[in-house]
Amino acid sequence: MKLICIGRNYAAHIAELANERPEEPVVFIKPDSAILPKEQDFYIPEFSNDVHYEVEVLVKINKVGKHINEKFAHKYYSEVGLGIDFTARDLQSKLKEKGLPWEKAKGFDGAAVIGEWLPKTDFEDLNRINFSLFKNGEEVQKGNTSLMLWKIDELVAYVSRFFMLKKGDIIFTGTPSGVGRIEANDYLSGVLEGRELFHLKVK
Secondary structure, eight states, X not given: OOEEEEXXXXXXXXXXXXXXXXXXXXXXXXXXXXXXXXXXOBOOOTXXXXXXXXXXXXEEEXXXXXXXXXXXXXXXXXXXXXXXXXXXXXXXXXXXXXXXXXXXXXXXXXXXXXXXXEEGGGOSOGGGOEEEEEETTEEEEEXXXXXXXXXXXXXXXXXXXXXXXXXXXXXXXXOOSOOEEOOTTOXXXXXXXXXXXXXXXXX
């Protein structure tokens, strides 16, 4: 399975990082080794002094698909979830300055938190889902999928033009504004429509 991540999918987040607004979705991939094992603490890697949290709504692909038409995209997933795309921001900035790939800053071990999954039928409208990230009990990120530049079905269709989607693949749909640095002893928890789907400690 692969982790397909979407960058710059919320206008406010684009602004806070002073990035250029893209004309098409920004896509990058994390290896499956980036998944943080369940119930395991997140350890800040020794190569970064500025790891940021980025909470995101996740979609799990349930069957093989290629060149998927947007109107049929909803048939290729039945569960949604919540997770964190951890980013070594200092390393990412150095790589971007040199025009180099981001993988070391985005795909390191433990950089992908995947919470519990919920049936998409639990939600009246997937394009209006509220979600939040709490750090030490304080809400630091708050988003709603209605604010995505590209909605879930658009992303499934777009990504399938370039990568064959397979059962078990996960799409990280982008993060809203409010990203920030983590420090040792922080406690993070993610909430989707009032339900906590993950929590973890930072070491």
